[in-house]
Amino acid sequence: EVEVVESGGGLVQPGGSLRLSCLVPGFPSGYHTIGWFRQAPGREREGVSCISVHDSSTYYTAPVKGRFTISGDNAKETIYLQMNDLRPEDTGTYYCAADPRWFYCSDYLSRIPRTGNYWGQGTQVTVSS
Numbered sequence: 001e002v003e004v005v006e007s008g009g010g011l012v013q014p015g016g017s018l019r020l021s022c023l024v025p026g027f028p029s030g031y032h033t034i035g036w037f038r039q040a041p042g043r044e045r046e047g048v049s050c051i052s053v054h055d056s057s058t059y060y061t062a063p064v065k066g067r068f069t070i071s072g073d074n075a076k077e078t079i080y081l082q083m084n085d086l087r088p089e090d091t092g093t094y095y096c097a098a099d100p101r102w103f104y105c106s107d108y109l110s111r112i113p114r115t116g117n118y119w120g121q122g123t124q125v126t127v128s129s
Contacts, residue, residue, distance in 0.1 A: 001118075002024070002025055002026070002098065002118040003025065003118075003120075004022060004023065004024050004025075004096055004097070004098050004118045004119060004120035005022070005023045005120055005121070006020060006021065006022050006023075006094060006095065006096050006120040006121065006122055006123040007020070007021045007023075007123055008020040008021045008123060009093075009094060009123030009124045009125045009126075010124075010125070010126070011126045011128065012086055012125070012126070012127055013127070013128070013129050014086060014087055014088060014127055014128075014129055015085055015086065016086050016127070017082070017083060017084045017085075017086065018083050018086065018125060019080055019081070019082050019083070020036070020080065020081040020083065020094055020096075020123060020125075021078050021079075021080055022034070022036070022078060022079040022080070022081070022096030022098075022120060023076075023077060023078050024077055024078070024079065024096070024098040024118070025077060026077065027053075027072070027074065027077040027078070027079070027098065028053045028072065028074050030100055031053050031098050031099065031100055032052065032053050032054060032099060032100060032101055032102035032103075033050060033051075033052060033053065033098075033099040033101065033102060033103045033105070033108050033117075034050065034051050034053065034070075034072070034079050034096065034097070034098050034099070035047060035048075035049070035050040035051075035096070035097045035099070035105070035108050035109055035112075036048040036049045036050070036070060036079075036081045036094060036095070036096055036097075037094070037095045037096075037097065037109070037112060038090075038092040038093065038094045038095065038125075039092050039093050039095070039122075040089075040091060040092035041092075043092075045095070045112055046061070046109075046112075047061050047108070047109025047110060047112060048060070048061055048063075048064055048068065048081070048094070048109070049061070049064065049068055049070040049081060049109075050070070050103075050105035050106075050108050050109050051070050051071075051072060051079065051105070052102070052105060053072075054102070056072070057105070058070050058105070059105035059106055059109065061109055063089070063090075064083075064090075067083065067084050067085045067086075068081060068082065068083050068084070069081070069082040069084075070082075079096065081094070083125070086125075086127045087127060088127050088128060089127075090125060090127050091125060091126050091127050091128070092124075092125060093122040093123070093124050093125075094122060094123050094124075094125055095119055095120055095121075095122045096119070096120045097113075097117050097118065097119050097120075098117060098118045099113070099116070099117035099118075100116075100117070101116060101117070
C-alpha cells in the first residue's frame with residue numbers, strides 16, 4: 001500500500017501564503033495524475049489543482065486560479081501546492097491524491113475518484129485574522 005503524506009498546513013492571515021507538500025513514494029514512476037483537493041467543514045470535497053505527470057501540464061479550478069501553483073520535484077518524490085493571497089474561504093483540509101491512471105485534469109478534479117488511487121490523510125489550512 002502506498003502511503004501518501006501531506007504536510008505544510010497551518011494558520012495564516014488573509015493575504016498570506018503557504019506551501020503544501022505531498023510526498024508520494026516512487027513518484028513520478030507509476031503515476032499519471034496527481035490532484036489536490038480540499039474539504040471545508042460541512043461541505044463536499046472539491047478539486048483545487050491537478051498535474052499530469054507525463055507532460056507536467058497543470059490545471060486549476062476557478063476559485064484558486066491565479067493564486068495557487070502546483071509543481072513537482074521528482075528527486076524528492078514530492079508535489080507542491082504554493083498558495084498565495086489566501087482567503088478565509090480557502091480554509092479546509094487539503095488532500096493529495098496520486099493516481100496511476102491518466103485523466104484529463106479538469107475531469108479528475110470534478111469526478112474526485114475515491115478508488116483506484118492513493119489518498120493522504122490531509123493537512124489543515126486555516127485562513128483567519
